[in-house]
Amino acid sequence: MAAKWSLSGALRGMFQRETITEETWDDLETALITADFGPDITEQLIDALRADVERLKVDDPKDLRRMLRERLEERFAEYDPTLSLQERPAVILVVGVNGVGKTTTIGKLARFLIVNGQSVVVGAADTFRAAAVEQLATWAQRAGSAIVRPEREGQDPASVAFQTVEAAKTHGHTMCIIDTAGRLHTKGGLMDELGKIKRVIEKQSPIAEVLLVLDATTGQNGVSQAQAFIEHAGITGLVVTKLDGSAKGGFILAVQERTGIPIKLIGQGEGIDDLTGFTSHVFVEQLVG
Amino acid sequence: MAAFGSLSTRLTETLAKLRTKGKLSASDVDGTVREIRRALLDADVALEVVKSFTAAVRERALGAEVSEALNPAQQVVKIVNDELVGILGGESRQLQLAKQPPTVIMLAGLQGAGKTTLAGKLAKHLRGKGHQPLLVASDLQRPNAVTQLQVVGGQAGVQVYAPEPGNGIGDPVKVARDGVAEAKRRQYDIVIVDTAGRLGVDADMMQQAADIRRAVQPDEVLFVIDAMIGQDAVATARAFQEGVDFTGVVLTKLDGDARGGAALSIRGLTGKPIMFASTGETLDDFEPFHPDRMASRILDLGDILTLIEQAQKAFDEDEAHRLAEAIATDGFTLEDFLKQMQQLRKAGNFKQMLGMLPGAKGMREAIDSFDERELVRTEAIIQSMTPQERKQSKILNGSRRVRIARGAGVTVTDVNQLMARFEQAAKMMKTVAKGGVPQMPGMGPMPGMRQSKKVQKQGKQQRRSGNPAKRTAEPVQPAAPQGSAFGKPKAEGAFGELSETDQAALQRMLGNG
Numbered sequence: 001m002a003a004k005w006s007l008s009g010a011l012r013g014m015f016q017r018e019t020i021t022e023e024t025w026d027d028l029e030t031a032l033i034t035a036d037f038g039p040d041i042t043e044q045l046i047d048a049l050r051a052d053v054e055r056l057k058v059d060d061p062k063d064l065r066r067m068l069r070e071r072l073e074e075r076f077a078e079y080d081p082t083l084s085l086q087e088r089p090a091v092i093l094v095v096g097v098n099g100v101g102k103t104t105t106i107g108k109l110a111r112f113l114i115v116n117g118q119s120v121v122v123g124a125a126d127t128f129r130a131a132a133v134e135q136l137a138t139w140a141q142r143a144g145s146a147i148v149r150p151e152r153e154g155q156d157p158a159s160v161a162f163q164t165v166e167a168a169k170t171h172g173h174t175m176c177i178i179d180t181a182g183r184l185h186t187k188g189g190l191m192d193e194l195g196k197i198k199r200v201i202e203k204q205s206p207i208a209e210v211l212l213v214l215d216a217t218t219g220q221n222g223v224s225q226a227q228a229f230i231e232h233a234g235i236t237g238l239v240v241t242k243l244d245g246s247a248k249g250g251f252i253l254a255v256q257e258r259t260g261i262p263i264k265l266i267g268q269g270e271g272i273d274d275l276t277g278f279t280s281h282v283f284v285e286q287l288v289g
Numbered sequence: 290m291a292a293f294g295s296l297s298t299r300l301t302e303t304l305a306k307l308r309t310k311g312k313l314s315a316s317d318v319d320g321t322v323r324e325i326r327r328a329l330l331d332a333d334v335a336l337e338v339v340k341s342f343t344a345a346v347r348e349r350a351l352g353a354e355v356s357e358a359l360n361p362a363q364q365v366v367k368i369v370n371d372e373l374v375g376i377l378g379g380e381s382r383q384l385q386l387a388k389q390p391p392t393v394i395m396l397a398g399l400q401g402a403g404k405t406t407l408a409g410k411l412a413k414h415l416r417g418k419g420h421q422p423l424l425v426a427s428d429l430q431r432p433n434a435v436t437q438l439q440v441v442g443g444q445a446g447v448q449v450y451a452p453e454p455g456n457g458i459g460d461p462v463k464v465a466r467d468g469v470a471e472a473k474r475r476q477y478d479i480v481i482v483d484t485a486g487r488l489g490v491d492a493d494m495m496q497q498a499a500d501i502r503r504a505v506q507p508d509e510v511l512f513v514i515d516a517m518i519g520q521d522a523v524a525t526a527r528a529f530q531e532g533v534d535f536t537g538v539v540l541t542k543l544d545g546d547a548r549g550g551a552a553l554s555i556r557g558l559t560g561k562p563i564m565f566a567s568t569g570e571t572l573d574d575f576e577p578f579h580p581d582r583m584a585s586r587i588l589d590l591g592d593i594l595t596l597i598e599q600a601q602k603a604f605d606e607d608e609a610h611r612l613a614e615a616i617a618t619d620g621f622t623l624e625d626f627l628k629q630m631q632q633l634r635k636a637g638n639f640k641q642m643l644g645m646l647p648g649a650k651g652m653r654e655a656i657d658s659f660d661e662r663e664l665v666r667t668e669a670i671i672q673s674m675t676p677q678e679r680k681q682s683k684i685l686n687g688s689r690r691v692r693i694a695r696g697a698g699v700t701v702t703d704v705n706q707l708m709a710r711f712e713q714a715a716k717m718m719k720t721v722a723k724g725g726v727p728q729m730p731g732m733g734p735m736p737g738m739r740q741s742k743k744v745q746k747q748g749k750q751q752r753r754s755g756n757p758a759k760r761t762a763e764p765v766q767p768a769a770p771q772g773s774a775f776g777k778p779k780a781e782g783a784f785g786e787l788s789e790t791d792q793a794a795l796q797r798m799l800g801n802g
Contacts, residue, residue, distance in 0.1 A: 099401025219333030219519025
């Protein structure tokens with residue numbers, strides 16, 4: 001089994017050297033690109049760090065590591081990662097491309113909210129993928145939340161969403177999380193459907209958060225995913241999943257900076273409690289070591 | 290992607306400087322290679338593959354003979370393209386069927402790569418080829434993966450072997466083994482084993498996959514991977530190669546706009562062939578993998594070389610001259626119109642040509658809606674006219690039009706529409722010949738049409754470039770305005786969406802900017 005690659009691991013070797021050499025910069029570039037930061041951000045970071053090193057006359061790689069951490073933290077911390085769930089019920093719509101872990105995220109989020117004293121109902125508006133409703137039901141059961149299922153197969157997802165918000169109102173749930181079918185951001189018709197779901201929900205209650213779920217192993221395509229979902233669904237926050245698998249996810253910095261949408265939640269495991277809020281400091285600490 | 294500017298645009302900027310030089314110098318090549326490196330990284334090709342790739346391109350570009358037919362810019366593009374296709378593999382491989390049925394196919398891949406859906410697609414594909422596939426539900430991990438496979442199997446019209454309910458209950462290795470035995474007993478000739486998705490670093494799950502592999506001795510192990518994956522493709526592919534030693538690769542979610550650099554990474558690192566591409570939500574969106582198409586997708590270069598080649602082959606120069614003369618003397622007739630069109634049809638599949646233009650990816654929908662038969666119909670109408678009618682379209686009165694419509698098997702309305710389009714085209718040609726720039730709805734400036742007065746002279750004494758590559762590329766231009774001249778409005782859209790920069794980029798590539 002290949003050892004798990006991580007940015008911190010890759011950097012460890014280079015920070016143990018005596019002085020900063022050209023090789024250090026090469027290694028740093030390789031490490032950042034391998035962590036999916038993309039060529040642009042990598043170049044910016046390296047240029048900035050080179051300038052700092054020059055200016056401060058630093059030649060200990062350990063200082064360079066600290067500087068890298070600071071730079072990254074600063075850039076990650078530019079946006080506010082707090083979920084805004086003041087509405088009652090607070091409606092959370094979860095969107096994303098196929099297979100990024102939307103349903104799993106909802107299970108974990110429901111659990112997270114319930115543990116924090118909220119009463120949650122989830123809506124299975126993914127009426128497209130085979131067995132998606134059952135998958136969500138399993139998670140709802142684990143999390144201990146209520147669920148609204150479609151009344152019949154292939155029901156219009158917007159109507160399921162509507163019924164979920166309605167149920168939240170009648171039964172007095174404080175939070176309402178709606179699952180949607182995964183859709184590639186290039187499919188115009190499916191993206192329009194999201195717009196409809198949103199409009200239908202808003203007839204009853206304002207939407208507190210629209211969360212876009214991104215798979216941490218995604219590469220530079222993450223940016224165009226986010227842009228398309230902003231346009232059609234007006235996303236308000238990012239959720240990054242499967243971070244345990246890759247220990248990378250550098251591309252989310254590009255997504256956050258290019259779209260201005262903050263990263264709000266991080267999923268790092270298959271267990272139901274493996275979802276945490278995003279804090280720049282902790283994230284960078286894990287990334288860089 | 291747009292924010293970075295497509296590679297074709299950026300590359301042509303770099304290459305524009307080389308255009309006049311005969312041979313590539315080291316610094317020219319370095320500049321170009323830098324751009325290619327960046328573009329490949331943007332396309333999520335793994336860094337180590339990028340490094341070896343750019344090294345190979347650099348070496349070949351420096352050592353390249355000065356080509357007679359191509360200018361330096363085109364030469365570099367050709368080298369890049371050759372190398373890309375080379376790595377991606379010349380041809381796609383077929384599934385290896387076992388001599389003794391059943392053939393066992395095992396699917397493995399990361400969570401969310403699309404294995405279960407793919408199982409259904411593969412089953413349907415094989416069933417269409419006259420096989421009797423059996424799906425085996427060995428993903429007992431993900432909630433309701435078994436149910437999903439049953440639904441998918443139902444849609445594909447194949448049997449699903451699912452003795453265990455899943456959701457963490459049951460032994461996947463035993464299910465796989467029993468599934469194969471079941472297939473033998475009940476005479477299925479293909480068994481497709483769906484396994485649980487796993488993260489590349491999860492040793493336990495990988496062990497499970499390895500155990501399944503050992504238990505069922507599959508003839509093919511297909512590694513299913515999401516085309517959107519980033520640099521992690523390397524670690525993932527390596528982990529799976531060590532874990533289950535896959536024999537082929539399936540790339541999924543290719544209907545998105547990811548460049549799919551992963552294809553290049555995996556092929557470059559493991560040497561395993563990419564066999565299938567999955568391109569949509571329904572079970573029929575499944576096709577064999579085409580390395581050449583992937584090459585142009587990764588770099589978004591458009592298959593410029595093929596475009597040039599095709600155009601060269603099809604367009605005969607004398608005809609182009611005659612046409613230019615005709616337009617200049619204001620005598621653009623239906624006959625010219627017809628000839629233009631035949632040239633275009635000779636150039637091969639028109640849709641395909643459109644698709645090859647750089648930046649054309651975004652207009653795929655418009656291309657799809659373009660009906661090539663429209664060309665055939667138009668041709669039929671013109672051919673139903675007498676020579677005199679073709680020369681003097683003004684004489685076409687009602688009864689002549691009825692006769693023509695009958696001859697061409699269309700309605701009079703069709704004939705009228707064609708005439709309207711023709712008149713529009715003729716007017717446009719006149720404007721061009723007079724040195725003006727024709728205004729066309731939804732179209733940027735026409736490629737190759739200079740706004741200067743030189744155009745006026747272009748008629749008889751058409752300037753011929755000294756550069757052979759330029760000269761051969763030139764005749765392509767008259768074809769360009771045709772799209773809106775005789776196409777239906779939809780087709781006009783197809784051209785219209787080709788942005789100004791793309792047109793400019795193409796133009797520069799053709800060595801004519």
